[in-house]
Amino acid sequence: MAPTVISGPSGSGKSTILTRLFKDHPDTFGFSVSHTTRSPRPGEQDGREYNFTNQEAFLKLVDEGGFIEHAKFGGNYYGTSVKAVKDVAEKGRICVLDIEMEGVKQVKKTDLNARFLFLSPPSLEILEQRLRGRGTDSEDAIQKRLTQAEKEMAFAKEEGAHEKIIVNNELEKAYKEVEEWIVDGGKYGGQD
Numbered sequence: 309m310a311p312t313v314i315s316g317p318s319g320s321g322k323s324t325i326l327t328r329l330f331k332d333h334p335d336t337f338g339f340s341v342s343h344t345t346r347s348p349r350p351g352e353q354d355g356r357e358y359n360f361t362n363q364e365a366f367l368k369l370v371d372e373g374g375f376i377e378h379a380k381f382g383g384n385y386y387g388t389s390v391k392a393v394k395d396v397a398e399k400g401r402i403c404v405l406d407i408e409m410e411g412v413k414q415v416k417k418t419d420l421n422a423r424f425l426f427l428s429p430p431s432l433e434i435l436e437q438r439l440r441g442r443g444t445d446s447e448d449a450i451q452k453r454l455t456q457a458e459k460e461m462a463f464a465k466e467e468g469a470h471e472k473i474i475v476n477n478e479l480e481k482a483y484k485e486v487e488e489w490i491v492d493g494g495k496y497g498g499q500d
């Protein structure tokens with residue numbers, strides 16, 4: 309099954325929609341196992357919670373272009389590898405990647421044969437209202453998210469950036485559109 313990339317500004321509703329999608333379709337999706345350089349915690353198993361690795365091996369894989377996204381948090385590296393996503397596809401599951409613009413560009417450089425969906429807010433004004441309504445971000449964070457949102461919306465307008473754009477105006481309608489495109493479309497789109 310072809311992996312599906314969903315992107316869209318922070319606050320466009322990706323988590324809201326994906327949480328419901330995974331619940332409604334428990335056997336359709338698979339989750340990629342991330343890499344990390346942090347130590348395993350008791351009960352964690354290599355290849356299950358994470359692919360545990362060391363900094364040297366991690367950075368080597370970065371150099372080889374093996375990651376779709378990676379970042380450093382609290383002194384440790386974390387990343388989603390191309391291989392981890394392929395492993396999900398090989399099991400016949402759809403791997404949904406909820407990533408931002410740079411990640412989207414990165415996926416396009418790989419041979420993942422992914423499908424690209426952009427979830428758009430109806431407008432930047434409504435996005436701002438929703439971010440405030442969510443109540444999870446400081447004023448500073450909201451301003452940064454809005455600045456970034458403008459860039460993502462501009463990128464989404466470029467020819468070929470995404471195969472499908474869904475506007476999250478009325479949640480129920482947007483959910484149905486996403487469900488149809490990802491689940492039904494996913495059976496026929498991309499590699500097998």
Ligand SMILES: Nc1ncnc2c1ncn2[C@@H]1O[C@H](COP(=O)(O)OP(=O)(O)OP(=O)(O)O)[C@@H](O)[C@H]1O
Binds near residue numbers: 439441476
């Ligand atoms: N269609 C909608 N109408 C009104 N409110 C909505 C709609 N869709 C989502 N929301 C609300 O907007 C807020 C942002 O949604 P959500 O957290 O799912 O966004 P997100 O894209 O996952 O953001 P992030 O990338 O920061 O995780 C939430 O409070 C959510 O309840």
